Amino acid sequence: xTNTDWPLWEVFVRSRRGLSHTHAGSLHAPDAExxxxxxxxxxxxxxxxxxxxxxxxxxxxxxxxxxxxxxFEPAADKPYRHPTFYEIPEGVKHL
Amino acid sequence: MTAPETAAVATTxxxxxxxxxxxxxxxxxxxxxxxxxxxxxxxxxxxxxxxLGQARVLxxxxxxxxxxxxxxEERAFRNLQLVEQPNGDFAHTIARQLxxxxxxHLLYAELAAADGxxxxxxxxxxxxxxxxxxxxxxxxxxxGDGTETGHERMQRACTALWRFTGEMFQRVDGLDVxxxxxxTAWLESVRAVLHRATLTVPEGPRTGAWTAGAGRQGVxxxxxxRMLAEMQHLHRSHPGASW
Numbered sequence: 569x570t571n572t573d574w575p576l577w578e579v580f581v582r583s584r585r586g587l588s589h590t591h592a593g594s595l596h597a598p599d600a601e602x603x604x605x606x607x608x609x610x611x612x613x614x615x616x617x618x619x620x621x622x623x624x625x626x627x628x629x630x631x632x633x634x635x636x637x638x639x640f641e642p643a644a645d646k647p648y649r650h651p652t653f654y655e656i657p658e659g660v661k662h663l
Numbered sequence: 664m665t666a667p668e669t670a671a672v673a674t675t676x677x678x679x680x681x682x683x684x685x686x687x688x689x690x691x692x693x694x695x696x697x698x699x700x701x702x703x704x705x706x707x708x709x710x711x712x713x714x715l716g717q718a719r720v721l722x723x724x725x726x727x728x729x730x731x732x733x734x735x736e737e738r739a740f741r742n743l744q745l746v747e748q749p750n751g752d753f754a755h756t757i758a759r760q761l762x763x764x765x766x767x768h769l770l771y772a773e774l775a776a777a778d779g780x781x782x783x784x785x786x787x788x789x790x791x792x793x794x795x796x797x798x799x800x801x802x803x804x805x806x807g808d809g810t811e812t813g814h815e816r817m818q819r820a821c822t823a824l825w826r827f828t829g830e831m832f833q834r835v836d837g838l839d840v841x842x843x844x845x846x847t848a849w850l851e852s853v854r855a856v857l858h859r860a861t862l863t864v865p866e867g868p869r870t871g872a873w874t875a876g877a878g879r880q881g882v883x884x885x886x887x888x889r890m891l892a893e894m895q896h897l898h899r900s901h902p903g904a905s906w
Contacts, residue, residue: 574700596700599805602801605706605798605801606705609705609706609709610705
């Protein structure tokens, strides 16, 4: 059953309360239309979502684990970049 | 009509619709562990569960759902002969889905719009069935208009099951729908899908002496007995067993 030459797709689901699509997982499908339908069956059966995106996995460029340190390490010791020094005004949502 | 007569008519209709859903659900469930790919296996199981849910609601209006599903003899089932046909290859399963889901979608849309005893169930189920229909149409297009093998198998399946499609438009007591109008809409829709899939619309008869069509009267085809034996044997061997 794993012997399929169908391409791999990444699935992004926007939940009922969410504002953005979140990565849910991946699946195999022959084309985009079927990837959407398979995603509906695999990832939204219990009412998790109101919108689905599917993206061919091959279209995604990912950062390399080998470059992890040069990429992300320098950000860790610069606390002034984090907006933690002021209070959030009342009434501001989604922050 | 007196009250008992009305109730008997509603029972006839609920059994017909409930048995269609139950039997097709079981057939689709037989794909579990055998589907060509995991994603499709989940899709078929999902459709099977939708149908099982419909069957439970419908059979519960008639009596005890377990007794009806597990303890009735073959001749007491009122499902269409179409839904009891074996899964065959994947193309046969899809052709069966295309023919039945198109019919069920038209039927439930009418029942949902009418003010009858099935309006509530139909209003909920019609959304499920719209998806089943879409699933079958998408696969018919891809198999028919895909590879040579896919085309050949899909054509064979559409032709083989064609003779079971006339039965869907017999009048059923208690169903306040227009079978002739539904049949016209069904033919139009199925023909359009087959044309788009580059398949030939079968020319054989859909009703008449040499075609199928007595499932609603309790007459079933050969493979149905074996299917029932498998579906019922656990309950019959261990009455009252529970998880």
